[in-house]
Amino acid sequence: MPRRNRSDGRDGTRRPQRHKGVPGDRGVPRTGDFRCVQCRLDVPVTAPGTAHRNHCPNCLASLHVDRRVPGDRASDCRGRMEALSVSVRPDGEWLIVHQCLTCGELSANRIAGDDNALVLVRLALRPLRDGSVPGRILLAL
Amino acid sequence: MSNPSNSLKISTFVCTWCDLTVSAFAADGTRRNHCPSCLHSRHVLDQVEGGPTDCLGRMSPIAIAVLRTGDWMVVHRCVRCDELTSNPVCKDDNQLILMRMAVRPLAQTPFPLEAFGTL
Numbered sequence: 447m448p449r450r451n452r453s454d455g456r457d458g459t460r461r462p463q464r465h466k467g468v469p470g471d472r473g474v475p476r477t478g479d480f481r482c483v484q485c486r487l488d489v490p491v492t493a494p495g496t497a498h499r500n501h502c503p504n505c506l507a508s509l510h511v512d513r514r515v516p517g518d519r520a521s522d523c524r525g526r527m528e529a530l531s532v533s534v535r536p537d538g539e540w541l542i543v544h545q546c547l548t549c550g551e552l553s554a555n556r557i558a559g560d561d562n563a564l565v566l567v568r569l570a571l572r573p574l575r576d577g578s579v580p581g582r583i584l585l586a587l
Numbered sequence: 588m589s590n591p592s593n594s595l596k597i598s599t600f601v602c603t604w605c606d607l608t609v610s611a612f613a614a615d616g617t618r619r620n621h622c623p624s625c626l627h628s629r630h631v632l633d634q635v636e637g638g639p640t641d642c643l644g645r646m647s648p649i650a651i652a653v654l655r656t657g658d659w660m661v662v663h664r665c666v667r668c669d670e671l672t673s674n675p676v677c678k679d680d681n682q683l684i685l686m687r688m689a690v691r692p693l694a695q696t697p698f699p700l701e702a703f704g705t706l
Contacts, residue, residue, distance in 0.1 A: 534692050
């Protein structure tokens, strides 16, 4: 049975609204922060060395949200993107090539300053790890 | 009597980067999509929507990816519209360029590798 108090606004004493801060204040989440889909790490969107962070600095996983242009948020796939390989620009910057596990789409993003260096080196060493292909290539050279 | 249509059955393409005339099928019967000499390709398939595209830009190799089976793939990037594709390597691809792309990240690391010696 509902309580019959008159504090629900009908007597004119409305409870004042809770104070809502602006993003960036203490306790208010900054917009653009995301939680990693793979390791559940809370990632701030501000990153050292880049203004376009799109992957988790701990496990390098990403989410398929962009379609053709980076940042357009036009894709409706929303699949998890896994780091596939490392590419190097002519000026020496590393790029991570991601592949969507749902639809197989590829994308490239620059690494950030706080990305896990051990995971990056493991990714870069992946073509040279034990397998028949690098041995065959080195024998042919 | 020579049949002129016989010579047309051998399909070739001309590389957009090094102008090498390449047979479209490799020795083991698989279809090539990049030049075996310089590994450059041409943007003919739309990866986002599927089907053919009218970009036809040159695609340069940027990275080596590894499948779970251990086979290598070449990641290409279109120099005109920045789209990425990945294609399996052929047996007769230029091994020097393949190995150079594979070790390129380790030659230019953004952080010192000496710290990993203690691990």
